[in-house]
Amino acid sequence: MAKIEFGSLAFVIDEVRGKRHLLRMKEGVRFSTQFGYIDHEEIIKAGDGGVAYTQKGVAYRVFYPTYSDYVMNIKRRAQIIYPKDSAAIIMSGDIHGDQRVLESGIGQGAMSIALLHALGGKGQLTSYEIREDFAMDAAKFIGEYYGDAPNHSIEIRSVYDGIDGEFDRIVLDLPEPWHVVKHCGTGLVNGGLIVCYLPTILQAVTLVEHLKASGIFEEIETFEITKRPWKIDGRSVRPEMWTYNHSAFLIKARKVVPMPVRENAPEKEADSEEAMPEED
Ligand SMILES: C[S@@+](CC[C@H](N)C(=O)[O-])C[C@H]1O[C@@H](n2cnc3c(N)ncnc32)[C@H](O)[C@@H]1O
Known part of the structure; x- marks a missing residue:
């Protein structure tokens, strides 16, 4: 378990406005806020799940940041997933x-x-990154949160x-992933999965058309994930007024050996593609 100490990250939330701050703990440094200051040393003493106070008596809840705390609260240059x-990408x-x-x-x-x-x-x-x-x-x-990753290049x-070599899984978050489909013949193992993240439905359609035309992908699924937060506070129980709206479409497909053309192959039922899939 990661520990809050000098050199580590800490995530603090004030009791007045619920404002969140991601901090790097440094010896002799103070966290200055509109409610006063807290020495980093006091945050470390409070520990994960503890509470630290400004010199004016305002409480800050202290946590070691989760993955979501980290990626959602850091200053970003690129749009993240x-x-x-x-x-959903990891599971599908x-x-x-x-x-x-x-x-x-x-x-x-x-x-x-x-x-x-x-x-x-x-x-x-x-x-693979062009920039x-x-x-x-x-x-x-990555290093700031995950630390050293000898299995990452x-x-x-x-x-x-x-694509150099052969992979078991491919995850794409770039504008035109259909240019990668032709490289999957050698770059992705048979039975391997590709998952792509695309903001617009026109991109999703183009990708699915390329996947189908390639003849080496089946089990193609297009879906999106909606997160709908609810407010539960006494008798006020309702969906939050704000909601995360659209982020992107996810397209998942599985690499196959092309089905040989057979004269005596049974005919596919007309509505077989419309059949309700098993839930997963
Ligand atoms: C939206 S960002 C990816 C964000 C990332 N998935 C995350 O969660 O932090 C898209 C990235 O794809 C890169 N890119 C665009 N076209 C590319 C290509 N043909 N090959 C490799 N990288 C590419 C861009 O430079 C950019 O860094």
């Missing part, structure tokens, strides 16, 4: 230890941390130009 979607992509996972692009590195967590120190995560400045920032961002290159 939010935790509700990264969780069946991503876990021992796998070779290719991610592109790395952006801020938020999805990379989620993938490293899923791999649990095993397997290998390779990130060196993003790659450098992402490496720093970043390569400055375009995934549209090809």
Whole structure:
């Protein structure tokens, strides 16, 4: 378990406005707020789940930041995949230890941390990123929360130009993932999964058309994840007035050996594609 100490992160929330702050603990440093100051030393003494007070007596709840606390509260240069979607990518992509996972692009590195967590120190995560400045920032961002990741490498290159080697899983968050479909013939194992994150439905349609036309993908699913927070406070029990609206569409597909054309193949039932899938 990560501990709050000098050099570590801490996440503090004030009791007046519920404002959240992500801090790096430093010896001899004070956290200055509109309600007064708290020495970092006092935050460390309070510990995970504890409480620290400004010299004016305002309380701050103290936590070690979760993954969501970290990625949602850091200053960002690239649009990240939010935790509700990264969780769905990991589950629908069946991503876990021992796998070779290719991610592109790395952006801020938020999805990379989620993938490293899923791999649990095993397997290998390779990130292809065209922008060196993003790659450098992402490496720093990942290191600050996850620490050293010997099973992670970043390569400055375009995934549209090809994939070196063979992967078990591919996760894409870039504008035109359909350019990658042709590289999956050799870049993704048979039975391997690809999951793509796309903000617009036109991108999703183009990708699905390419996946189908390739003849090497089946089990194609397009979906989105909606998070609808509720307020539960005494008799006031209702959905929150604000809500997370659309983030992106997720498209998942599984690589297959193309089905040989057979003269005596049974005819596909007209509505078989409309059948209700088993719940997962
Ligand atoms: C939205 S960001 C990814 C954010 C990331 N998933 C996260 O959660 O932090 C998209 C990234 O894809 C990169 N990119 C765009 N086209 C690319 C390509 N052809 N090959 C590799 N990276 C690419 C961009 O430079 C950018 O860093």
